[in-house]
Amino acid sequence: MKRSSALLVGVGGSGKQCLTRLAADIGRHITSQLVLTKTYNENNLKEDIKYLFDVAGHKGKPISFLLTDAEVKHETFLEYINMVLSTGEIPGLIPKDEKEIWLGDVRTEFVKKFKDNKEPSAMEIYDYFLDRLRDNLHIVLCFSPVGNKFRERARKFPALFNECSIDWFMPWPAEALSTVAEQSLARYGEIHTTPEIMAELPKWMANVHNQVNDACDLYYAKMRRSVFVTPKSYLSFLASYQDLYGKKYAELDEAEQKFNIGLQKISEAKEDIALLEKGLKKEEEKLKIKREEVDVLITELNKQKAAAQKRGDEVGADKTRIEGEAAVIGKEKLDCQASLDIALPALFKAQQAAAKITIKDIAELKGNPNPHIVMKYVVDAMA
Numbered sequence: 001m002k003r004s005s006a007l008l009v010g011v012g013g014s015g016k017q018c019l020t021r022l023a024a025d026i027g028r029h030i031t032s033q034l035v036l037t038k039t040y041n042e043n044n045l046k047e048d049i050k051y052l053f054d055v056a057g058h059k060g061k062p063i064s065f066l067l068t069d070a071e072v073k074h075e076t077f078l079e080y081i082n083m084v085l086s087t088g089e090i091p092g093l094i095p096k097d098e099k100e101i102w103l104g105d106v107r108t109e110f111v112k113k114f115k116d117n118k119e120p121s122a123m124e125i126y127d128y129f130l131d132r133l134r135d136n137l138h139i140v141l142c143f144s145p146v147g148n149k150f151r152e153r154a155r156k157f158p159a160l161f162n163e164c165s166i167d168w169f170m171p172w173p174a175e176a177l178s179t180v181a182e183q184s185l186a187r188y189g190e191i192h193t194t195p196e197i198m199a200e201l202p203k204w205m206a207n208v209h210n211q212v213n214d215a216c217d218l219y220y221a222k223m224r225r226s227v228f229v230t231p232k233s234y235l236s237f238l239a240s241y242q243d244l245y246g247k248k249y250a251e252l253d254e255a256e257q258k259f260n261i262g263l264q265k266i267s268e269a270k271e272d273i274a275l276l277e278k279g280l281k282k283e284e285e286k287l288k289i290k291r292e293e294v295d296v297l298i299t300e301l302n303k304q305k306a307a308a309q310k311r312g313d314e315v316g317a318d319k320t321r322i323e324g325e326a327a328v329i330g331k332e333k334l335d336c337q338a339s340l341d342i343a344l345p346a347l348f349k350a351q352q353a354a355a356k357i358t359i360k361d362i363a364e365l366k367g368n369p370n371p372h373i374v375m376k377y378v379v380d381a382m383a
Contacts, residue, residue, distance in 0.1 A: 002135040005085060007161060008142045009150075010169025013232025016142040017066060024064040029138065030055060033066040036073060045077055049084065050093055057133030058102040060109065068142040069149075078157045081139060086159040088134040103129060139164070146226060171213060172231055177206030180231075184238045191245060205241070209234045 008016040024031045032055075034040075034048060055063045072078060083090050094102065103122070106129045110120055120128075141160060143150055154161050172180075181202035185191060191198065209229065216227045 005139040005164045006141070007164035007166045008140065008169060009145050009166060010142075011144050011146060011228040011230050012069075013228075013230030014169035015231050016169060017068065020064065020066050020140045020142070024138075027062065027064075030061060030063040031066065032063055034071045036071055040073055042074070042076060042080075045080060046090070046093055049080060049090065052084075052137055053094065053133055054102070056136035057129050058105060060132050060136060062136045062138070064138045064140055066140050066142065069144050075153075075156075078153060078160065081141070082157040082159045084137070085139060085163040088130045088137075106132070146228070172234070174203075174206050174210060177209055177234060178202045180234070181205040181238055184235075184242070188242045190242075190249070192249070205238065209237065 006020075008020070010016055021031055032048070032052060034045070037044075052063060052065055055061050067081065080090055103125050107120065107125050110125055110128045114120075141164060143153070179202070185198075185202065191201070193201075212229045212233075216229055220226055
């Protein structure tokens with residue numbers, strides 16, 4: 001509405017700024033907000049307010065000015081806002097030469113609008129400028145009721161409360177929490193569960209948020225310290241849930257893939273084991289045949305061993321007998337050697353004597369009627 005401003009009261013994160021920007025966009029308003037720096041002061045604030053006057057009063061465009069608790073760097077800032085809300089002007093804000101230029105432009109708009117032949121006065125043009133400024137400039141104050149500042153501002157700057165429509169941002173009801181959770185999960189669209197659980201999940205999320213609120217109230221009752229859980233916290237909770245769900249789902253998906261790979265490997269191993277068992281059975285049959293052949297061979301070897309043992313016993317007996325005979329023969333050899341040693345000299349002598357026998361001696365021997373006596377004589381002589 002024209003000349004409408006708003007005071008939005010609620011703890012941080014209640015959605016005051018988001019709703020303001022949404023409403024301004026729906027109303028096709030320009031949105032303006034302070035950009036604080038370390039050196040931001042009253043002069044910078046005046047320049048920003050002057051920009052608001054230029055857009056709303058000089059150019060005649062609707063603009064929404066958003067001011068939050070965090071942007072009130074000094075309480076004196078609210079004095080200027082109080083002036084704008086109560087009177088629509090700040091003395092000395094617009095330089096005289098620039099003001100004349102603005103009023104000259106406004107005069108043209110004034111003449112077109114009223115279309116009378118009377119020459120407008122400077123006061124009428126300025127009043128028209130102020131009226132257009134106040135119609136198009138919408139100031140939205142986003143304050144928190146926590147602490148004493150809210151009460152002190154109501155006392156020091158009454159126009160902030162008297163000239164604004166006050167909107168208290170209360171906690172969301174369970175139905176709204178559930179609806180927001182349902183829409184958020186629907187946009188996420190990656191939760192794999194049964195329809196029954198999916199239908200109850202938004203209610204559970206809303207219940208969790210309300211339980212945290214109850215815990216905050218209990219904490220305040222016991223410790224006298226305030227802790228606020230706002231809709232922004234609820235939205236963060238939904239985002240964290242979706243992020244955690246995505247991570248856990250990815251972990252489970254990876255584990256499932258590994259498990260499936262493991263099952264595949266086990267299946268392949270079973271097939272390999274089955275093939276090995278078939279080959280093993282064949283090898284066992286071959287081994288059984290070889291074992292039977294070995295048993296036969298061992299039986300044959302045992303028989304041959306027994307025969308060899310028997311033959312060895314016989315050879316041992318023969319060896320013993322032969323060794324006994326060898327001992328007797330050795331003894332006889334010694335005796336013969338001794339006899340031979342005795343007989344060899346006589347043999348040498350006989351050979352020598354035989355060498356001395358001539359044909360004549362043989363003829364005499366043949367002519368002797370008793371050759372044996374002669375031979376005896378010869379032998380005795382040789383001996």
